[in-house]
Amino acid sequence: MTAPSLDAFLKTNAANLPKGPVALIFAEDDVGLGSTIRHHARIGFANILLLAREGTVLPTDCHDLCHLITNDPFNDIPLNVAVTKANDAFAGRWIYYCYNAEYLHFPFCEDRSIGELITFITEERRGSAFTYVVDLYAADLDSNPNGYSLENAHLDSSGYYALTRWKDGNVMDRQLSIYGGLKWRFEEHLPWTKRRIDRVSLFQSRKGLVLDEDQLFNDEEYNTYQCPWHHSATISICSFRTAKYLKSNPGSTFDVNSFAWAKSEKFHWNSQQLMDLGLMEPGQWF
Structure with missing residues (x-):
């Protein structure tokens, strides 16, 4: 299931995510998308929020590793705004952010x-x-x-x-x-x-x-x-x-x-x- 925006996802799901740090991956394109998700899941992130363009297709084995959120990196919210919104929604939690690849x-x-x-x-x-x-x-x-x-x-x-x-x-x-x-x-x-x-x-x-x-x-x-x-x-x-x-x-x-x-x-x-x-x-x- 894809959330239509970061605001919509945070409003509905922020309080229900499992304990542990939250990772935001900001996808500018599709290069290395699957390997980026797998790598961060492997080192211990159970909560991965992937902000990507509408229509982004994930590798099958990544569907259960992240939450897909629609966000055009050049027309919707930029990374620093997304991080600040996540900060406000996850008070007290540790947050990590990066780009794809x-x-x-x-x-x-x-x-x-x-x-x-x-x-x-x-x-x-x-x-x-x-x-x-x-x-x-x-x-x-x-x-x-x-x-x-x-x-x-x-x-x-x-x-x-x-x-x-x-x-x-x-x-x-x-x-x-x-x-x-x-x-x-x-x-x-x-x-x-x-x-x-x-x-x-x-x-x-x-x-x-x-x-x-x-x-x-x-x-x-x-x-x-x-x-x-x-x-x-x-x-x-x-x-x-x-x-x-x-x-x-x-x-x-x-x-x-x-x-x-x-x-x-x-x-x-x-x-x-x-x-x-x-x-x-x-x-x-x-």
Whole structure:
């Protein structure tokens, strides 16, 4: 059954969802849709809300893994508005959000669930998890012209950097803007406001919390990368979104003949590789 809108779904079903975190997957197209749903179900999300265009057809094995909600990403509500609406509907619950063809990884996710991660973060008295969005891409664009390939996924092993975040002339405490990956190497094809690769994709909902268009919260503590007293666990979203954009955008597709470069490394789809590259850390979670 498909809900006609997010508002309609939340009004009817928000109070009846099983306990546990809620995942919002915002589908911009059909690329990787089934694998995105399966991946997040596998790591422990029992409540997956898929916002997708009317007429979207899911793989048969995904029908029972998610709630399908009609939403045109370019004409209906944008992601930040959907996240804010979910925050208001699921007060106190943990919420995660991503796009299709994006895959959440956290330290030791091969053996631990998203619920266990949330328990640890809560014990550290944090309400959010700082997230690195790591660009994935197919090394061979002749065989994968849209830049998407699970079997041949690569990532950049270096070229990442962080800048102190400023607001109203002041340095923001424990906040960083992170850059790197395809958005750094092909920055001429992206507006500067879209080049950050940091995101706060996992957070505990709270009354009055709002996510803005830059994917920053109105509560500054939610935008921090660690506790005041020690390093905190961070997480990664491994994403084909930038690769898809660069190969689908008429302004860049003919300028990008290959995403591969000297620092490309095959992605092994495990958390240890991401930790070894410094793209997430366990903090005090052992």
